[in-house]
Amino acid sequence: MMTVSKIIGARRETLAGEVRSEIERWILAGELEPGQKLNEVALANVMGVSRGTVREAIRSLADSGLIVLVANRGAFVHQLTVDDICNLYDLRGAIFAMGCAAVARRMAGEWDEALIAALQKNLEDMRKAYDRDDRPAYYDLNIAFHDMILAGAQNPKAKGVYDGLVKEMHLFRRRGLSVSPNIAQSINEHANIVAAIAAGDSGAARRAATHHVESGLDRFLKTLSDGSTAEEHPKSDIARSN
């Protein structure tokens, strides 16, 4: 019987933890589609572990929001509605703004040259990516930018929630919906945030971040209303059972 392929660099903590990571990867990679039902025995067989272990992994993922549980019916990959996405966007933005404020506040206390340098390098790399119209590079740099801020805020709990939200938002994919961000504007907004942080002005950092988040949501909603055709979004979280 095939055993779960060697997990990357992670020394084994518990089997259930490995199974959890594996299922999470499948979900985020889209191999398990939103709305799809997770069959405990099937997963147990595929991964070569017992059902109880799979069960434990599924429960854990449910608490993180990637999976929805229904008593006596089972587990389903969370299917996000447009409303859900907007809510997640709001929440993620609020945490990001808090992170920016926290970094700025910390910077006002003791200067962290390394972080500022890293943020400015990120800005510079982004401008280069913009010049050569390199979208993939921009995406990665954008994620790195937000990660650096959250890590710099030195608030592990907030970073944990934030990362969870980012994962959950990955669940939302609409056929043919290509988000084309306004890279130039985004870079300017990032620059404003970095400036406020470097100035140690937490209020300004929060405002700049809030503005960045709001304009991002506006662009997203615009793309959505442009791209979405007659096809309506599902009202139920567990519409499709396979």
Place this chain on the structure above:
Amino acid sequence: MMTVSKIIGARRETLAGEVRSEIERWILAGELEPGQKLNEVALANVMGVSRGTVREAIRSLADSGLIVLVANRGAFVHQLTVDDICNLYDLRGAIFAMGCAAVARRMAGEWDEALIAALQKNLEDMRKAYDRDDRPAYYDLNIAFHDMILAGAQNPKAKGVYDGLVKEMHLFRRRGLSVSPNIAQSINEHANIVAAIAAGDSGAARRAATHHVESGLDRFLKTLSDGSTAEEHPKSDIARSN
């Protein structure tokens, strides 16, 4: 063998869910102290269920932050450091501010007379409680105020995270630390928030909320530095294993 006493009003969904609620209640009530180890067999015996069920409940609570898991060693009630509390305070405040902004935004769209009336009644009740120096009533009203805002924001995910944070913050209790809020100031800040919401000004609501949260944290830290004696706070999350 004694079975778990009838859960209050909760119709039974799953046994593990009941066990989870029961353990959570014990933790929040302080019957299980921060740092204390949770023994699976002992809990299973006390509650009259199998160890696997207790295990499932514990894992679920761990994901919510009330419990810390250590592989092959077990589960411990999360013991918060002062830093943890500050981080939770920041995060909770950010979500609250977002909630205020969301409510105001919604109010600008379609007027919700019932919510405004409820908020103003809460303010009025708070003033009365202040006049007769009724602290317990103030506490309840304060919690109700924040709950109403979060519920009014119509962002279930945010409300879920917020409620989780509130529970987690309950874990922090210091011997002889009596938080004496500035009720008068707090009421004024609440009034500002309500006014911004009623005006449908999401930016003003966010600012008022942020200000409220920050001054609340300041008061808390002040109380902390006044009340804390030589006794130092634990650096490790799982210092005491019992």
Place this chain on the structure above:
DNA sequence: TAAATGTTAAATGTTGACAAAATGAGGCAA
């Protein structure tokens, strides 16, 4: 005496089996 090592008891990690609930197919009557 104190550090290191071997041994034992207890707790957690994992599994397979049984019980209860939900789904779906088939038959029967209107």
Place this chain on the structure above:
DNA sequence: TTGCCTCATTTTGTCAACATTTAACATTTA
């Protein structure tokens, strides 16, 4: 045909037993 009921099958919920790891104690040795 349509609607409803019954029953078999599938799937989840719960439990008890086995395997592995950890922690504490006893023993040995420098």
